[in-house]
Amino acid sequence: MDLLALADFNLVARHEGFGRAARASGRPKATLSRRVAELETSLDLRLFERGGRALKLTQEGRVLFERTGALLAELDETAAAIASGGDKPRGRLRISAPLLFSQTAMGKLAAAFAVKYPQVRLEVTTEDRTVDMVEEGYDLVIRVNPDPDDTLVGRIFLRDRLVAVASPSLVRPGLIPSGRIRPADNSAIPAVVRGAADQAAAWNVTTPSGKSRIAIDPVLRLSSLLMVRDAVRAGVGAGRLPISLVSHDLAAGRLLHLGDVDGPEIALWTLYPSRRLLSARVSAFLDFLKDAFPMGTPDELAAYVGG
Secondary structure: OOHHHHHHHHHHHHHOOHHHHHHHHOOOHHHHHHHHHHHHHHHOOOOEEEEOOEEEEOHHHHHHHHHHHHHHHHHHHHHHHHHOOOOOOOEEEEEEEOHHHHHHHHHHHHHHHHHHOOOEEEEEEEOOOOOOHHHHOOOEEEEEOOOOOOOEEEEEEEEEOEEEEEOOOOOOOOEOHHHOEOOOOOOOEEEEEEOOOOOOOEEEEEEOOEEEEEEEEEEEEEOOHHHHHHHHHOOOOEEEEEHHHHHHHHHHOOOEEEEEEOOOOEEEEEEEEOOOOOOHHHHHHHHHHHHHOOOOOHHHHHHHHOO
């Protein structure tokens, strides 16, 4: 495949037209048109639908554009790095991050990273859904307990755990060791839960005295863990929340610890395609996360997020 023709095809696709691509690059429109036609001939595919004023990618053209754009960008960055005598992070870095981590920590992280690496253009999209990194053009994805994927490699950079907490005004007296508390009887306590899918009638928790089961009566359903925390702070009901999100409240006595919720740990992963070489900008962001959370503990995240 002719890389020059492929680069011209990407240029036209990115600017959605031969004229706009020619004006942006300073190259003749006729040359771009000829190069794209040659690429279509060599592939025996139509890459653009030509008609009227609009120039649209065909299905095959869109697949080619999505899969080759990032690779060509990396080639350009590599050439620029060699020419400048180093491999400094530069270019666009697209990251997909989960909602809660984005709301609590990603803004601060992104700002500090931008200051440290001014030649990197960082773009962060907040979403909890599964994304196709190659198809959607992401360089790095942050996810909580992701499903195994043979096409991706990654590492855990943070760990957290769920705890059951409640306002002191909500829980009946009955102190147990270490200053933690529990309901005095087995009656259901009001609870704030996340989303309509949570239909649990009780929470299984571990306390210093052993396993316990807390019967709950969901009185409020909210879609965000930050909303759940705020409602729990207000005394509406107990809640299950990451310890990093409530550690300051527990230390200050604004919330009381009912127990550690039984279940798998919360692990935050950074993921990237295994078939691609790790770019300097991705490596820089991974190292940046390591510096921000050297031990990867909930306490580090809580300290970073603040009160």
